Amino acid sequence: MKNVPFLDLSRQHAPIKKALRAAARRVVDGEYYIGGPEVRDFETEMAQWMGVKEVCGVSCATMGLFATLKGLGVGPGDEVITTVHTAIPTSESITLTGARVVFADIKEGFFNIDPDDIERKITAKTKAIVPVHLYGQAADMDTILKIAAKHNLPVVEDCAQAQGARYRKKYVGTMGQAAVFSFFPSKALGGFGDGGAVTARDPDLMKRIRMLSNHGREEKYYHEIEGFNSRLDAIQAALLRVCLPHLDEWNAARRRVAGWYKERLGEVEQLALPAVADGCEPIWHVYVVLAPDREALQQHLKEWGISTGLHYPMSLNLQPAYAHLKQGRGSFPNAEYACDHMLSLPMFPDLTQDEVEYICEVIRGFYAA
Ligand SMILES: Cc1ncc(COP(=O)(O)O)c(C=O)c1O
Incomplete structure (x- = not known):
């Protein structure tokens, strides 16, 4: 009899252990533990890897989704449609904004959201659609984007489980108005603790997400808006920089x-x-x-x-x-x-x-x- 684990990260990390230790040491010996050059470099490298203009590191995908929806102006009285078949963080992030979660079923024979059910669930209160690329496979983005365009709704892609998956040759995370990634250790690009990233097409939205996740500020001690704390730690960024290649x-x-x-x-x-x-x-x-x-x-x-x-x-x-x-x-x-x-x-x-x-x-x- 063999013992086969469900997941074994130690095998994945073994060949890069030296580089991981060196990256961790760099942070310990440096002066930036939150934000700073490691985070900036990781954001640049991830943006280059997926061919987008900008990426913002966040503390986890749950908070990244929350920041993105808040940045889009989602709040109390609004509805956001997402799949009923996902990890709870997707819907938690919607509720955190004060909006109501509206679930849609998955498509028969697949595990991803059914675009027909999205359309059935749209009301005058709908403010956004959050498709999830579940299990590492893209949702039916052509149809979802068509429905969203028809109803003038933004699409926020939940890419937590699908970094690197493609849909009609395009990376997930490059099709909606914004996209969120998770670096939870078991994910495709897993960190060594919690972490996540957001990308958005509109530079103003990107700016709002960056500000919201850093206490509503761009400059220290000057808070343009009220935000929260959802920043990526330098140690995670340094380790993720070793893993990304x-x-x-x-x-x-x-x-x-x-x-x-x-x-x-x-x-x-x-x-x-x-x-x-x-x-x-x-x-x-x-x-x-x-x-x-x-x-x-x-x-x-x-x-x-x-x-x-x-x-x-x-x-x-x-x-x-x-x-x-x-x-x-x-x-x-x-x-x-x-x-x-x-x-x-x-x-x-x-x-x-x-x-x-x-x-x-x-x-x-x-x-x-
Ligand atoms: C589909 C989905 N969305 C969001 C998240 C939240 O990710 P995080 O743990 O980085 O907050 C997860 C993680 O389990 C997930 O699987």
Whole structure:
């Protein structure tokens, strides 16, 4: 029996450990611990990497989304539409502005937001749309952008799980009015603590986001507006600068792992492998299959030493935190079906072909029995 972890960051970090230590030392020996040259250089390097004008480091994607929505003028009395099938930070950031979260279901056969349901949910109060590129695959941006343009609404891309994913050859984060990234350690570009970044097309919006996340100021002790504290630490920026040049190769490795799964599980009739939508090049943040008897399969894999995950066991409408919305079971049938059947298999750049073969053999054994 092998032990296969769900995620093993130590393998990913081993070849760059020396550079990481040197970067951390640079910050410890320097004089800037929040902001400063490391943050500025990281922002420049990330902007160059994705081909945008400007990036602003923030303390995490949750606060980056909050700053972006606030910067767009979203507040009490407004509504913001997002997917019901996401990590709670997406919807938390909406509620933080004082606006009401309006959930849309996911598209049947996929895990991303259904543009038709977005359109159905638009009202006179709608102020923005927040599509999430879930599991590392882009949402249906052509259709979403068309709907947004028709209703004159800004689109804020939640790229927390998809840095480096492409949609019709374009990087996610380059299509909406603004986009937010997460450097939570397990993300494609993971830091060594919390961190995030925002990019926006409009320089004025970018300026507002930068100010909001730094106590509403550009200059020390002069506060143009009231903001909050959501800055990127210098130590995170320095470490992320070591990781960023490896992001493309790490994402390519994730794609290779997804290819092995597809090759070896394609013929298991009982499993639905993740579908790739037209024009998408996912980075496979997680590799999620749908299984009719998910609990039994998960238990079987555990018994054979294989760790798995659930992203997510409950769609947001069923979480106690959203009980006040009174959208019980049956309100979002596609998301609820996905949550009841999904299983996330091990996925990280350094997962070996042998490990994937072992996982697939154990899965095939489960169904053969
Ligand atoms: C889709 C999505 N949005 C937002 C976030 C929030 O990211 P952070 O942990 O950096 O605040 C996450 C992280 O789990 C996420 O998966």
